[in-house]
Amino acid sequence: MERARQLQASGRDIIHLEVGEPDFPTAQPIADAGMSALRAGNTAYTPAAGLPELRERIAAFYQQHHGINLNPSRILVTPGASGALVLLSNLLLNPGDTVLMPDPAYPCNRNYVHLAGARARLIAPQTVGDAAPDIVQLEAAYDETVKGLWLASPANPTGAVIPHTRLIALGQWCDSRQVHLMVDEIYQGLDFSAPASGSRAMGDLPSALALGGNTLVINSFSKYFGMTGWRLGWIVVPEYLITTANILAQNLFISAPTISQIAALRAFDADVVEILEQRRAAFRQRRDYLSSALTSLGFELPWQPEGAFYCYADISHFSDDCEQFCQRLLEDHGIAATPGTDFGDYQARRFVRFAYTSALPRLELAIERMAKALA
Numbered sequence: 001m002e003r004a005r006q007l008q009a010s011g012r013d014i015i016h017l018e019v020g021e022p023d024f025p026t027a028q029p030i031a032d033a034g035m036s037a038l039r040a041g042n043t044a045y046t047p048a049a050g051l052p053e054l055r056e057r058i059a060a061f062y063q064q065h066h067g068i069n070l071n072p073s074r075i076l077v078t079p080g081a082s083g084a085l086v087l088l089s090n091l092l093l094n095p096g097d098t099v100l101m102p103d104p105a106y107p108c109n110r111n112y113v114h115l116a117g118a119r120a121r122l123i124a125p126q127t128v129g130d131a132a133p134d135i136v137q138l139e140a141a142y143d144e145t146v147k148g149l150w151l152a153s154p155a156n157p158t159g160a161v162i163p164h165t166r167l168i169a170l171g172q173w174c175d176s177r178q179v180h181l182m183v184d185e186i187y188q189g190l191d192f193s194a195p196a197s198g199s200r201a202m203g204d205l206p207s208a209l210a211l212g213g214n215t216l217v218i219n220s221f222s223k224y225f226g227m228t229g230w231r232l233g234w235i236v237v238p239e240y241l242i243t244t245a246n247i248l249a250q251n252l253f254i255s256a257p258t259i260s261q262i263a264a265l266r267a268f269d270a271d272v273v274e275i276l277e278q279r280r281a282a283f284r285q286r287r288d289y290l291s292s293a294l295t296s297l298g299f300e301l302p303w304q305p306e307g308a309f310y311c312y313a314d315i316s317h318f319s320d321d322c323e324q325f326c327q328r329l330l331e332d333h334g335i336a337a338t339p340g341t342d343f344g345d346y347q348a349r350r351f352v353r354f355a356y357t358s359a360l361p362r363l364e365l366a367i368e369r370m371a372k373a374l375a
């Protein structure tokens with residue numbers, strides 16, 4: 001990213017396929033609500049768990065879209081999903097504990113675990129393209145130090161969605177082993193599995209919250225809601241963790257940004273969702289284009305890019321070193337992408353993540369440049 005910026009500053013035209021954030025600005029009604037809050041002088045802290053109105057709004061979202069009746073006191077509003085992940089690691093983990101997570105996965109997770117003095121144990125896919133580990137793999141990876149299984153659906157970097165039936169089975173395994181299941185649903189809403197016309201607003205995926213029990217769910221206003229820089233996310237914890245989570249949140253952050261919380265009250269309104277759904281349609285169109293264009297060029301996409309905004313491409317027809325491959329793409333052809341080695345160890349050198357967070361004409365130009373480069 002840094003090198004891409006340098007090249008761009010020197011006058012080169014760089015196509016950004018490395019950035020994991022929506023290229024759309026925050027929807028105007030949300031931005032307006034933030035500006036009004038600022039003008040009205042709403043600049044004090046909020047309660048540690050967030051504005052009660054926002055927590056109620058989030059609970060209403062689970063009711064309306066997932067049919068889940070959620071006590072708002074189980075929701076803590078955090079500084080991004082990042083804040084939720086820091087909170088979660090310190091809430092659940094002690095030094096010497098272990099967390100299981102798939103390989104590849106969002107790289108910061110293992111760092112949060114490490115920061116809490118615990119260890120991340122990465123589970124390589126049984127078959128490249130698997131959306132989540134299976135029970136046999138979990139049993140093989142389990143020992144008494146294991147306290148958590150962390151998953152994301154849709155996932156970064158693969159865009160894969162864990163089928164709900166699989167999630168239920170994983171939840172049952174976690175219950176049987178008394179292991180906390182954490183599902184990062186930050187890309188929920190950005191799923192493209194159902195046909196465009198039949199899609200429900202805010203996506204079609206069920207939430208892992210439906211599993212009940214010890215499941216913790218993380219979400220964010222960053223991706224579907226397009227509010228990355230506002231730094232706002234949330235975590236849903238089981239009842240018995242509410243008090244400890246509040247104490248920890250108070251100590252770690254005092255509160256999430258107040259102006260952002262007031263702005264986010266607008267995020268679930270019908271006029272905003274209409275804008276967000278148009279953006280989801282644009283992401284779907286980009287996904288359709290990019291996945292088939294990459295495949296025609298000779299890349300393979302073992303993980304179905306069903307959600308988020310990533311294609312995780314196997315580059316082994318062209319190179320056995322993703323870092324060198326990305327470096328050449330950037331330096332010689334002006335395309336920035338992310339090497340697989342950022343996301344894990346298992347066959348990581350074979351993979352590159354392409355983010356479709358640039359407009360369609362830019363993606364077309366990237367494919368044109370890549371076709372020349374690979375020829």
Ligand SMILES: Cc1ncc(COP(=O)(O)O)c(C=O)c1O
Nearest residue numbers: 020080081082106156220222233
């Ligand atoms: C899977 C996943 N979780 C969490 C985050 C952090 O998001 P934020 O802190 O902006 O909500 C990201 C950001 O890319 C992500 O991909």
